Amino acid sequence: MSVENRIINLGRASKSLSISFVSQITTSAVSFIVVPLLIQYLSREKYGLWVTLVSLVSWILMSDFGIGYGFRNKVTEYLADKDLVKLNRHFKNTFQYYLIITFLVTLFFLYVLANNPILSKHKSLSLIIYLPYIIYFPFSISNQILQGLRLVHYTALIGLLRALLWFCFIAIIIHFEGSSNLINIAIGYSLINSIVNGIAVYLAITKSDITVPNFKSLFTPPVIDKTLVTGIKFFVLQISSLLMFSMGNYYVYSNLTPSDTAYYDTINKVYTLYMTFFNMIISVFWSEIVFQKTSGDFAKLRTTYKRLLAISLIVSLGSFAIMFIAPFFISFWTNNKILINKKDCLPFSFLVSVQSLAYSGAVFLNAFEKVMPQVILAIVSIILIYPLIQLGFKHNTGIGTVPLVSGILALPALIICHVFALRLIRYNAQYDIHSEFSSGG
Numbered sequence: 001m002s003v004e005n006r007i008i009n010l011g012r013a014s015k016s017l018s019i020s021f022v023s024q025i026t027t028s029a030v031s032f033i034v035v036p037l038l039i040q041y042l043s044r045e046k047y048g049l050w051v052t053l054v055s056l057v058s059w060i061l062m063s064d065f066g067i068g069y070g071f072r073n074k075v076t077e078y079l080a081d082k083d084l085v086k087l088n089r090h091f092k093n094t095f096q097y098y099l100i101i102t103f104l105v106t107l108f109f110l111y112v113l114a115n116n117p118i119l120s121k122h123k124s125l126s127l128i129i130y131l132p133y134i135i136y137f138p139f140s141i142s143n144q145i146l147q148g149l150r151l152v153h154y155t156a157l158i159g160l161l162r163a164l165l166w167f168c169f170i171a172i173i174i175h176f177e178g179s180s181n182l183i184n185i186a187i188g189y190s191l192i193n194s195i196v197n198g199i200a201v202y203l204a205i206t207k208s209d210i211t212v213p214n215f216k217s218l219f220t221p222p223v224i225d226k227t228l229v230t231g232i233k234f235f236v237l238q239i240s241s242l243l244m245f246s247m248g249n250y251y252v253y254s255n256l257t258p259s260d261t262a263y264y265d266t267i268n269k270v271y272t273l274y275m276t277f278f279n280m281i282i283s284v285f286w287s288e289i290v291f292q293k294t295s296g297d298f299a300k301l302r303t304t305y306k307r308l309l310a311i312s313l314i315v316s317l318g319s320f321a322i323m324f325i326a327p328f329f330i331s332f333w334t335n336n337k338i339l340i341n342k343k344d345c346l347p348f349s350f351l352v353s354v355q356s357l358a359y360s361g362a363v364f365l366n367a368f369e370k371v372m373p374q375v376i377l378a379i380v381s382i383i384l385i386y387p388l389i390q391l392g393f394k395h396n397t398g399i400g401t402v403p404l405v406s407g408i409l410a411l412p413a414l415i416i417c418h419v420f421a422l423r424l425i426r427y428n429a430q431y432d433i434h435s436e437f438s439s440g441g
Contacts, residue, residue, distance in 0.1 A: 018153075019153035019156065019157070020152050020153045020155075020156040020280045020284070021277065021280065023153065023156035023157050023159065023160045024156055024159070024160075024276060024277060024280060026160055026163075027156070027159050027160045027162075027163040028273045028276070030160075030163040030164055030166075030167045031163050031166075031167075031269075032269070032273070032333060033167060034163075034166060034167050034170050035266065035269065035333070035334070036333060036334045036335055036337070037170055037171070037174060038050070038170065038185075039262065039334060039337055039338075040335070040337070041170075041173075041174050041177075041180050042180045042182070042185075043180065044258065044259045044262040044337065044338075045258040045259060045262075046180060046182060046258075047258075047262050047265075048249075048253060048257075048258030048259060048260075048261035048262045048265070049118075049122070049182070049253070049258055049261075050182060050185065051249050051261065051262075051265045052118065052249045052250055052253040052261055053118070053119075053122065053125060053126065053129055054129065054189070055246060055247070055248075055249040055250060056119075056130075056250065057129065057130065057133055058242055058246045059242065060105060060109075060130060060133045060134060060137060067094055067097050067098070067235075071090065071091075071094045071141065071144050071145075071148070072144040072145075072147050072148040072286075072287075073148070073290050073367065073369060074087070074090050074148070075087065075144070075145055075148025075149060075208070076148045076149075076150065076287050076290045076291055076294070077290060077294050078090070084209060087208075087209075087210065088210055088211050088213075091141075091145075091210050091213075092213040092217065092218075094141060095138060095141060095213065095218070096218055096220075098137065098138035098139075098140075098141055099138050099218065101137070101138075102134065102137045102138050105134055105137060106134055109130060109134060113126055113127075118250075118253070118254070124183060125182055125183065125186050128183065128186040128187055128189075128190055129186050129189065129190060131190075132190040132193060132194050133190075133193070136193075136194065136197045139197065139201045140197075141204075142197075142200045142201045142203070142204030142205070143155060143200060143204075145204040145205075145207075145208050145210065146200070146203065146204050146207070147283055147286075147287065148287065149207060149208055150284070150287040150288070150291075151203075151207060152280065152283045152284050152287075154203055154207070155200070155283075156280065158196060158199060158200050158203075161196055161199070162192065162193065162196040165192045165195070165196065166188075166189070166192055169188040169189075169192060170185075170188075173185065173188065233371045233372065233375050236375045236378045236379060236382075237371060237374055237375065237378050239378070239382060240377075240378035240379075240381045240382050241378075243381070243382060243385050243386075244381060244385055244406040244409060244410065245351075245355070245406060247402075248264055248265075248268055248402040248403070249261055249264065249265055249268075251389055251401075251402050252264045252399055252402065255389075255390075255393045256393070256398070256399070260398075260399055262338065263338055263340060263344075263399055264399040264402070266330050266333070266334060266338045266340075267326065267330065267340055267344060267345060267348055267399070268348065268403075270322065270326050270329065270330065270348075271319070271322065271326075271345075271348045271349075271351075271352050271403075274315075274318070274319065274322060274352065275315075275352055275355065275356070278311070278312070278315045278356050278359070279359075281308070281311060282308075282359050282360075282363050285304060285308055285363060286363050286366060286367055288304060289301065289304060289363065289364060289367035289368075290367045292304065293367060293368060298425065301425055302425055305364065305421065305422070305425060308360045308363070309360050309361075309418075311360070312356045312357050312359065312360035313357070315352075315356040316352075316353040316354075316356050316357050317353075319348075319349045319350075319352035319353045319356070320349045320353065322345065322348075322349060322352075323342050323345035323346055323348070323349045324342060326340070326342075326345045327339075327340050327341050327342060327344075327345065343400075344398075344399065344400060346400070347400035347401075347402075347403040347404040347407065348400070348403045350403065350404065350407045351403035351404070351406050351407035351410070353407075354407045354410045354411055354414055355407075355410060357414050357418075358410050358413045358414040358417055360418075361414070361417030361418035361419075361420070361421045362374060362413065362417040362421075364417075364420075364421035364424060364425070365417060365420055365421060365424070368424050370420065370424060373416050373417070373420050374413065374416075374417065377412055377413050377416065380409075381409045381410075384409060385405060385406070385409060388405045388408075388409070389401055389402060389405050392404065392405055
């Protein structure tokens with residue numbers, strides 16, 4: 001497909017969103033079927049260990065120092081400008097950064113493997129789970145390429161394939177294995193992810209018209225530009241996001257028990273599923289906002305802000321409705337192995353409510369690459385989150401400690417991101433009008 005035709009397709013966000021929703025619903029249904037199978041096969045304690053180890057994979061995938069987010073914006077901008085030369089040059093430079101970071105990640109992983117109490121106790125499992133992801137890391141830029149092309153539905157379809165293969169593997173291993181074996185589970189997990197990640201790389205290259213740089217050119221020094229600075233800012237946001245929203249299993253496993261981790265994980269999966277649909281909307285809107293900004297269409301940009309804010313308000317209110325449904329659903333879902341109540345769900349509803357409202361403002365700052373307000377708040381959150389979580393566990397707030405603390409820390413971002421988003425839209429709209437007058441438009 002030519003760049004010109006792809007630019008026409010850039011406006012088809014509704015199609016991308018529809019396919020993404022259908023794919024995600026199917027993926028989630030399949031993934032939810034796997035959980036009770038795993039709990040039954042592994043036991044609550046081993047399941048708690050498994051989800052704790054797997055949750056740490058996110059630390060590998062976010063180690064791009066935020067460069068990937070900056071590159072995603074550039075993919076959309078270069079295609080809007082129909083400039084494949086700059087796109088390929090920027091891809092080569094970004095890929096070089098990823099290779100350098102891969103080396104650093106490998107060294108860091110070896111250090112953690114020797115010193116972290118959970119990983120060092122389960123070295124074989126850790127190596128099987130994490131090494132394939134470290135090898136894949138430089139190619140994980142493919143996800144940013146697909147999202148930059150506004151092909152979010154491709155990433156959703158890839159996720160569906162991953163879930164289907166994982167379900168088939170679990171069903172087979174349960175049928176043929178009498179006793180639980182975490183090593184075999186880990187081997188299948190890594191093999192499936194390696195296959196699916198390879199497909200993602202192939203699609204990103206073929207759909208973007210990006211030319212893969214030759215081996216010799218990768219040894220030339222990468223260019224240091226403002227994208228690296230922007231990437232570091234996004235990296236701070238990623239660390240904050242991981243500590244607040246993706247480390248719950250680790251916090252609970254370290255401070256409570258493996259069984260408590262299983263309880264936390266099942267509740268968190270329900271709310272994560274709910275938030276996943278909103279995150280898909282954010283991903284689609286992000287590229288739309290970049291495109292509208294690059295095109296100078298600030299009337300549409302204002303409309304986009306209002307629509308996204310309305311959606312986030314609905315999502316926020318819906319998060320509290322979930323706590324009335326979740327106890328019955330989780331009981332049925334896990335065959336009464338996990339029993340919770342509305343009180344257990346309330347902190348999760350609070351967190352998702354704050355998250356959804358904050359994200360709808362933050363995405364504008366991300367698209368405009370004006371993220372310093374978020375960076376300052378993120379640094380504060382990074383400093384405060386662990387002491388506050390430890391304080392919560394000390395005062396017996398249980399598995400609700402993590403979402404409660406994370407929600408409280410996200411409240412300032414909710415307000416500040418929307419204030420700055422509105423300022424960005426108004427300022428750039430006024431600047432665009434003044435530019436037209438000064439140029440005689």
